[in-house]
Amino acid sequence: MTDLLLLVGCGSAAGALGALLGLGGGVLIVPLLTLGFDLPLREAIGVSLVCVIATSSASASVYLRRDIANLRLGMTLELFTAAAALAGGLIAFALPERVLGILFAGLLAYVAIVMVRGREPEADLDLPEASEAADPVPGADPSSFIDRLGGEGYRVRNLGWGVAGSMVAGLLSALLGIGGGVVKVPLMNQVMRVPLRVATATSNLMIGVTASSAGLIYLVRGEIDPYVAAPTALGVFAGAGVASRLAHRVDLKLLRTAFVVILAFTAIQMLARAVS
Amino acid sequence: MSMHSLDRRVGLALAVAAAGSICLLAAGVAIMVAGGVQPLTDPVPKLHPGRLGSDLAALRAEGWLWLGVIAVILTPAVRVAASLILFAAARDWRQTAIALAVLAVVALSVVVGYGG
Numbered sequence: 001m002t003d004l005l006l007l008v009g010c011g012s013a014a015g016a017l018g019a020l021l022g023l024g025g026g027v028l029i030v031p032l033l034t035l036g037f038d039l040p041l042r043e044a045i046g047v048s049l050v051c052v053i054a055t056s057s058a059s060a061s062v063y064l065r066r067d068i069a070n071l072r073l074g075m076t077l078e079l080f081t082a083a084a085a086l087a088g089g090l091i092a093f094a095l096p097e098r099v100l101g102i103l104f105a106g107l108l109a110y111v112a113i114v115m116v117r118g119r120e121p122e123a124d125l126d127l128p129e130a131s132e133a134a135d136p137v138p139g140a141d142p143s144s145f146i147d148r149l150g151g152e153g154y155r156v157r158n159l160g161w162g163v164a165g166s167m168v169a170g171l172l173s174a175l176l177g178i179g180g181g182v183v184k185v186p187l188m189n190q191v192m193r194v195p196l197r198v199a200t201a202t203s204n205l206m207i208g209v210t211a212s213s214a215g216l217i218y219l220v221r222g223e224i225d226p227y228v229a230a231p232t233a234l235g236v237f238a239g240a241g242v243a244s245r246l247a248h249r250v251d252l253k254l255l256r257t258a259f260v261v262i263l264a265f266t267a268i269q270m271l272a273r274a275v276s
Numbered sequence: 277m278s279m280h281s282l283d284r285r286v287g288l289a290l291a292v293a294a295a296g297s298i299c300l301l302a303a304g305v306a307i308m309v310a311g312g313v314q315p316l317t318d319p320v321p322k323l324h325p326g327r328l329g330s331d332l333a334a335l336r337a338e339g340w341l342w343l344g345v346i347a348v349i350l351t352p353a354v355r356v357a358a359s360l361i362l363f364a365a366a367r368d369w370r371q372t373a374i375a376l377a378v379l380a381v382v383a384l385s386v387v388v389g390y391g392g
Binding site for chain 2: 001003004007037039049050053054056057058060061062063064065067069071072075076078079082083085086089090145148208209211212213214215216217218219220221222224225226227228229230231233234237
């Protein structure tokens with residue numbers, strides 16, 4: 001019973017922190033399960049994928065009903081994230097866990113550095129005002145595939161780079177059990193010129209299928225423990241739900257600073273575990 | 277059908293599937309607690325698809341947990357299937373083909389997972 005409560009509690013904390021800081025839970029769940037509960041890394045990645053799918057499905061359904069996510073763009077890119085996740089799932093089983101651990105430590109360090117630098121996407125790429133958004137985009141060709149991927153008030157650019165970046169995100173998702181938003185959101189916003197809110201919502205939509213593709217490989221290869229996955233996923237789901245309602249009451253600057261320290265410490269621990 | 281209406285219908289299908297899968301997981305955890313199952317110490321149950329029905333009927337935790345985990349993993353595929361139907365109804369053949377290809381990749385994951 002204690003272990004079960006601890007799994008639910010840790011899942012809730014990871015879900016809440018992830019929601020408050022705009023990160024998927026995977027970045028936190030994998031280290032929690034490996035360092036906190038001594039789970040083998042590959043098993044922790046399998047559990048993390050289940051948690052990531054549960055939270056992304058719930059939030060993507062809201063984004064779709066509120067017309068924030070771009071379904072056409074998301075489905076076009078997720079074809080490539082899912083295909084890359086399939087390949088990544090196979091590579092994950094071919095690589096030694098030590099290598100996966102080192103890769104994960106690198107990912108944590110990267111996220112910490114991005115948070116320290118506080119690099120925010122350009123404000124001028126955010127959604128246009130409602131009146132402006134209703135206007136058709138000048139020069140858009142309704143018969144062009146790429147123009148049909150755009151939304152109200154914006155056009156999609158650099159689809160080729162978007163496809164390539166999506167494949168990197170899919171590969172990372174399958175290898176490390178993360179959603180891949182850390183790659184997809186800046187890619188869509190900065191490279192494909194998609195407004196930030198749409199990029200975030202569309203990335204969330206794509207995470208589900210990407211993690212599903214990888215998750216199925218982990219499932220059929222017996223790397224998902226349902227006794228661990230179910231309570232952790234429920235905790236993550238509940239934590240993310242509560243945190244999204246409390247976000248406006250939390251000092252995010254302080255939380256961000258504390259989180260960077262935690263990330264750096266965790267990266268060192270993961271690296272030490274991988275090389276020891 | 278407008279794009280907004282299509283998005284909302286797909287969103288609704290996703291919401292129903294997500295809620296259903298979370299309910300299955302919650303039912304599994306409740307049975308797990310009632311049965312005194314200890315995660316991390318009890319042996320990890322194997323997935324036997326053929327035994328799932330009898331495990332569910334007998335209210336065995338592993339049956340409900342496996343069904344919940346599988347439902348969670350397949351929830352995004354439900355969203356893609358709903359998109360496929362709605363894009364086909366809207367005669368948007370390019371997006372229908374993309375949805376079909378996404379479902380094929382998801383299905384291929386199972387084949388590749390077993391085959392490797």
